[in-house]
Amino acid sequence: MHRIVLLGPPASGKGTQSHRISELLNIPHLSTGNILRKEVENGTPTGLEAQKYLDKGAYVPDELILSMVQAWLSERPDGWLLDGFPRTLAQAEALQDLDGVGKPTLVLGLEVPKEALVSRMEGRRECADCGKTVSLKEGDEEICSDCGGKLVKRSDDVLDSFLVRYANYEELTMPLFDFYAEKGILERIDGTVAPDAVFAQIKQHLETNEVHGEA
Numbered sequence: 397m398h399r400i401v402l403l404g405p406p407a408s409g410k411g412t413q414s415h416r417i418s419e420l421l422n423i424p425h426l427s428t429g430n431i432l433r434k435e436v437e438n439g440t441p442t443g444l445e446a447q448k449y450l451d452k453g454a455y456v457p458d459e460l461i462l463s464m465v466q467a468w469l470s471e472r473p474d475g476w477l478l479d480g481f482p483r484t485l486a487q488a489e490a491l492q493d494l495d496g497v498g499k500p501t502l503v504l505g506l507e508v509p510k511e512a513l514v515s516r517m518e519g520r521r522e523c524a525d526c527g528k529t530v531s532l533k534e535g536d537e538e539i540c541s542d543c544g545g546k547l548v549k550r551s552d553d554v555l556d557s558f559l560v561r562y563a564n565y566e567e568l569t570m571p572l573f574d575f576y577a578e579k580g581i582l583e584r585i586d587g588t589v590a591p592d593a594v595f596a597q598i599k600q601h602l603e604t605n606e607v608h609g610e611a
């Protein structure tokens with residue numbers, strides 16, 4: 397069974413790769429960022445609380461994320477893929493101990509240097525309907541090729557917010573590479589290459605995980 401965590405800095409391609417992995421393995425995929433943006437859009441109490449953090453690029457409090465993720469995981473006993481969670485050591489430790497939820501079997505760490513991320517962030521659009529992430533080039537139509545939905549720029553994809561998110565990532569999320577390396581389940585992925593080439597690396601690790609990841 398696959399219980400996978402995808403780690404990586406903002407705009408490193410986590411969303412794109414998550415969609416591919418979840419399709420390939422037919423496992424459910426949770427993007428905590430997408431869920432939070434939907435909550436904000438729908439004006440729910442969680443959304444109103446989260447909005448205070450999102451646009452600034454700040455991480456939302458661990459308790460808020462944890463209750464959301466726990467509820468989702470408890471309904472998915474047959475494997476899962478998490479994109480954007482855990483993001484802090486406290487979240488990673490909590491995930492190891494969640495009642496009735498198995499521990500991660502594989503952690504994929506996407507590595508992309510900061511300079512490359514800034515230009516990716518500037519061209520990044522997200523489908524307002526299906527959540528697909530797209531890298532827009534000049535002259536491209538702002539319409540989702542999968543579902544025809546409108547492509548929009550995320551409100552936190554501006555330089556100030558990006559720099560805060562990146563600084564948080566360095567300080568709070570990078571330590572998770574060591575956390576999972578010590579558990580022997582981290583695989584580092586070169587995220588600087590084209591999406592297909594990133595996916596090819598991931599597929600190799602998934603095959604190994606299928607054989608050894610029955611914990």
Ligand code: AMP
Nearest residue numbers: 428429450453454455456461480481483
């Ligand atoms: P993402 O779509 O993964 O880039 O997430 C967008 C924003 O949602 C982040 O900048 C945070 O404000 C918030 N967020 C998503 N996941 C988490 C998490 N696990 N812990 C704290 N904040 C999160």
